Amino acid sequence: MLKILGKIGLLVPALATATVWLVVLRLKNVPVPLLGAYGLLLIGLVAGLLWPGVLGRRVTRRRVLTFVGVPVGLGTLALYLTVVYHVKDLPMLLALAGAACLAGAVSALLRGRRRADDQGTRRTRRALLLGGAGLVLGMLSGLSIGPVERQRREMLARGEHERQAAMRxxxxxxxxxxxxxxxxxxxxxxxxxxxxxxxxxxxxxxxxxxxxxxxxxxxxxxxxxxxxxxxxxxxxxxxxxxxxxxxxxxxxxxxxxxxxxxxxxxxxxxxxxxxxxxxxxxxxxxxxxxxxxxxxxxxxxxxxxxxxxxxxxxxxxxxxxxxxxxxxxxxxxxxxxxxxxxxxxxxxxxxxxxxxxxxxxxxxxxxxxxxxxxxxxxxxxxxxxxxxxxxxxxxxxxxxxxxxxxxxxxxxxxxxxxxxxxxxxxxxxxxxxxxxxxxxxxxxxxxxxxxxxxxxxxxxxxxxxxxxxxxxxxxxxxxxxxxxxxxxxxxxxxxxxPGLxxxxxx
Ligand SMILES: [Zn+2]
The missing domain is CATH 3.60.15.10 (Ribonuclease Z/Hydroxyacylglutathione hydrolase-like)
Known part of the structure; x- marks a missing residue:
């Protein structure tokens, strides 16, 4: 009973988030057939992760993640980059990627310390790599703030130039x-x-x-x-x-x-x-x-x-x-x-x-x-x-x-x-x-x-x-x-x- 309630507790926010995201994409004029296919994949992912057995006995969570999760992830990234991304998101995106790497590093480190064999060493090595990548991404995020601002300022300066011409x-x-x-x-x-x-x-x-x-x-x-x-x-x-x-x-x-x-x-x-x-x-x-x-x-x-x-x-x-x-x-x-x-x-x-x-x-x-x-x-x-x-x-x-x-x-x-x-x-x-x-x-x-x-x-x-x-x-x-x-x-x-x-x- 508790397990079912817990799953419903996960299902409701997942569906709400997916709905908001689909509404945003529709507002951005993403065609309905594309949104329909993408929406079905999203539902498949959520259902597959919560109740893997429903989709067949051989379906495991790991397989759902590989065969549905990866396309959903790539699709989401592609949709975000085409209709939502703006250059001012760059510092935030780099920071998020950096944080994900650091989280991965901490998890690998903790799991690696529990084992003294080869796998433990591999996990420690992976933790070091991820930690390094996280730090580099964090630094890049900080460094990107300046150029992003400069690019916006240059664009506005071009507008100023055109306005001056219009005034004269x-x-x-x-x-x-x-x-x-x-x-x-x-x-x-x-x-x-x-x-x-x-x-x-x-x-x-x-x-x-x-x-x-x-x-x-x-x-x-x-x-x-x-x-x-x-x-x-x-x-x-x-x-x-x-x-x-x-x-x-x-x-x-x-x-x-x-x-x-x-x-x-x-x-x-x-x-x-x-x-x-x-x-x-x-x-x-x-x-x-x-x-x-x-x-x-x-x-x-x-x-x-x-x-x-x-x-x-x-x-x-x-x-x-x-x-x-x-x-x-x-x-x-x-x-x-x-x-x-x-x-x-x-x-x-x-x-x-x-x-x-x-x-x-x-x-x-x-x-x-x-x-x-x-x-x-x-x-x-x-x-x-x-x-x-x-x-x-x-x-x-x-x-x-x-x-x-x-x-x-x-x-x-x-x-x-x-x-x-x-x-x-x-x-x-x-x-x-x-x-x-x-x-x-x-x-x-x-x-x-x-x-x-x-x-x-x-x-x-x-x-x-x-x-x-x-x-x-x-x-x-x-x-x-x-x-x-x-x-x-x-x-x-x-x-x-399409058009006006x-x-x-x-
Ligand atoms: Zn008005």
Missing amino acids: APGARRRITDGAVRVFPIHIGDTIVTYGQFYGGLDGWEGLNGYLRTLVDKAQIAVPVYAYLIDHPRHGPMLVDTGVNWEQAHDHDGYYDMTSRLLTERDEYRMSPGQDLRVHLARLGYDVKEITTVFLTHVHDDHAGGLRYLPQATVVMDRRDWKHGVLYPYSFDLVKDNLSFPAFDSGAFGTFPASQDYFGDGSLVLLPTPGHSPGHMCVLLRLDTGSVLFMGDTLYTLSHLATGQVRQMTIGGADTIRQLEAAQRIQQLLSSDPGVVPLFAHDNTRYQFDLVTSTFTDGTPGAAGLWELRRHMQTVLTPEWRLRPGHTPRFVAPASG GKVEFR
Whole structure:
């Protein structure tokens, strides 16, 4: 009885570890047939070691180890090296190999001392060899730390070189100071997401089910990441969100720690030198060091990555996000002491039960919109001719305003309900004030690429520009927030083989 319990005690953690490892490999896009074969070998190994008799009377643990264990070991190493390995693992891998050698040496030494014959001498000799190898590997591990770091630094220096060139390219804008409030959309690269995660909220992409589907459904699209620069005559240059930073896009595995690296994809973000936040600001006539305040709609890394360049800025965000929503703390390393949490004590704002009139002059109002993250907020900015509403990730695109037809993946339960409440409040705000224009963080439609971009080229859209954007909204959405024909998103698979799909609107 005890023996069986002991075996079950071994079986459960072994299966749990194997499952996590298989999930990681699937996230890294290892094909399902390959994973199936590898998974069967893993099960065979575990079963064969725990109950060798089950597989036949001649099957011994030693044979299981040789015929199943060795292929599993080699396969694991090969899979790790192809989809997980990053050069910064090298010191750790050498140290692990060294430790294994030393453990082998100690065991051989202890067993060798028990015998005075030839075999004892052989074991002592083996112990010496293993011990020597262990020490050499340990030394190599220490020595490799320097070169590995140097290699990363060189790669980042190459990026710096490309960025400098992008900053100097012709066509930069001269800064105008005429007392107008200005807003500039900043396209900071793209992020690769599954189509269902972005558009499939009504087709079962919710809660655990949604996360499981990201493992199986690899229909992926690229969507833009937008931050916004505000130049305010009274309050100076400020940002709404900061996009991703250069390292996230170009040194993904080096930037993220082991766990995050295992659970995200290497090509999660894409960014050209010209899309770097610092380059964008320079070409608009601003220095990144001038930014006084960042309004962070939420903590997710595609919004907080650029904080690495803004150590001087006050970072305004909802306390609930800081307490419960931070996934990757290192993006905040340089601004941890500059965080400012609004009290949301300026009273109700339309249908929003709470708000924060941040400067006390009505120029910028923070509106809590939890759901996408525990402390998500939207930002309403008064322009000279109307207002803009920065959506963050409450609604990804203009078509997401049709909440009964298009929805992003939600966490489920109370969070999904909050997310929908926030969306309804936004609908009511837009319905009640035709002078408010929504600006999105990931809109991948013509609204963002053509209209918003051209309307805000100079930062000041004017009353006619804002009206034009609202008019376009009416061609996409009915007053009841339904999509008009020709605007329902649909996934179009890539013409051949794997790769990114496209979104078509029908
Ligand atoms: Zn986002």
